[in-house]
Amino acid sequence: xxxHILALSGGVGGAKLAAGLCAVLPPEQLTIAxxxxxxxxxxxxxxxxxxxxxxxxxxxxNDTVRGWGVADETWQAMAMLSRLGGPDWFNLGDRDxxxxxxxxxxxxxxxxxxxxxxxxxxxxxxxxxxxPMSDDPVRTQVETDAGWLDFxxxxxxxQCRPEVRGVRFAGADKARISPGFIQALSxxxxxxxxxxxxxxxxxxxxxLALPGLRQQIAALTVPVIAxxxxxxxxxxxxxxxxxxxxxxxxxxxxxxxxxxxxxLDHLVIDETDAADAEALRDTxxxxxxxxxxxxxxxxxxxxxxxxxxxxxKVD
Ligand code: FO1
Numbered sequence: 001x002x003x004h005i006l007a008l009s010g011g012v013g014g015a016k017l018a019a020g021l022c023a024v025l026p027p028e029q030l031t032i033a034x035x036x037x038x039x040x041x042x043x044x045x046x047x048x049x050x051x052x053x054x055x056x057x058x059x060x061x062n063d064t065v066r067g068w069g070v071a072d073e074t075w076q077a078m079a080m081l082s083r084l085g086g087p088d089w090f091n092l093g094d095r096d097x098x099x100x101x102x103x104x105x106x107x108x109x110x111x112x113x114x115x116x117x118x119x120x121x122x123x124x125x126x127x128x129x130x131x132p133m134s135d136d137p138v139r140t141q142v143e144t145d146a147g148w149l150d151f152x153x154x155x156x157x158x159q160c161r162p163e164v165r166g167v168r169f170a171g172a173d174k175a176r177i178s179p180g181f182i183q184a185l186s187x188x189x190x191x192x193x194x195x196x197x198x199x200x201x202x203x204x205x206x207x208l209a210l211p212g213l214r215q216q217i218a219a220l221t222v223p224v225i226a227x228x229x230x231x232x233x234x235x236x237x238x239x240x241x242x243x244x245x246x247x248x249x250x251x252x253x254x255x256x257x258x259x260x261x262x263x264l265d266h267l268v269i270d271e272t273d274a275a276d277a278e279a280l281r282d283t284x285x286x287x288x289x290x291x292x293x294x295x296x297x298x299x300x301x302x303x304x305x306x307x308x309x310x311x312x313k314v315d
Pocket of ligand 1: 049
């Protein structure tokens with residue numbers, strides 16, 4: 001087996017496949033570039049939810065029931081914050097706060113998000129390279145009847161209830177692709193780009209909105225393989241199906257593939273959506289049907305191996 005894999009990931013769903021890839025690839029053969037459009041400033045801290053979800057999943061610290069944050073968490077700091085009248089709509093556990101405080105300290109000392117992410121992942125025993133998509137701030141915002149909402153206000157505070165009319169990525173036009181991400185894209189041994197099963201509109205689009213990135217990927221000859229986050233014609237978790245409908249899209253793999261457009265060579269879809277395969281192939285795409293639901297580490301590793309086999313890089 002040879003060649004480097006570049007995975008693009010959002011938070012929880014993407015992190016599962018990222019963990020599978022880490023289990024089957026040695027550290028020098030994988031770079032995971034993570035969405036930072038969900039990041040926001042809160043309580044004087046910069047919170048990076050997708051980087052956190054990937055980091056906790058790879059370190060084996062993630063809470064698999066809640067879906068975000070650290071397992072065996074306690075909430076003493078939040079209880080005090082709430083008692084003191086602080087903003088308690090965004091839950092920061094005591095252990096999780098340890099990470100946010102450390103990140104804030106290094107940011108204040110002038111380190112880049114890339115440097116800090118490298119430091120935190122190493123400290124948590126992660127050997128694989130996890131890089132933010134950019135060191136410059138990009139902030140996803142959604143347009144609702146009440147105007148533009150910052151992503152975490154929409155997602156956590158409003159529980160995705162507002163109808164979404166549009167999505168924008170503030171700052172993306174000026175944001176530079178992070179050094180580790182550029183390095184992976186420029187590797188002569190790059191073998192494939194894997195788009196993890198994250199929300200294309202909310203978690204992958206902010207990455208693809210970075211100036212020049214779509215063109216850079218299009219200029220490469222390596223396959224771009226996405227794993228669909230749709231299962232049985234809906235999303236297992238999160239606002240994807242609701243959002244697609246609100247944006248006037250049919251909630252189908254065909255619409256999802258059309259959204260990625262020419263960028264995509266291969267879409268991996270769930271066995272419950274096997275009926276979509278033919279229509280996808282009719283558009284010129286390669287389509288693979290398999291079980292994409294990842295409930296166990298065995299599921300994650302099997303899916304990762306199947307995706308790598310599509311890249312032609314697994315014996
Ligand atoms: N998601 C929630 O639904 N409620 C929360 O209170 C919450 C807190 C939180 C704290 C730190 C962190 O890294 C993530 C957190 N998330 C929370 C998850 C996160 O906001 C979303 O899952 C992602 O932004 C969507 O990918």
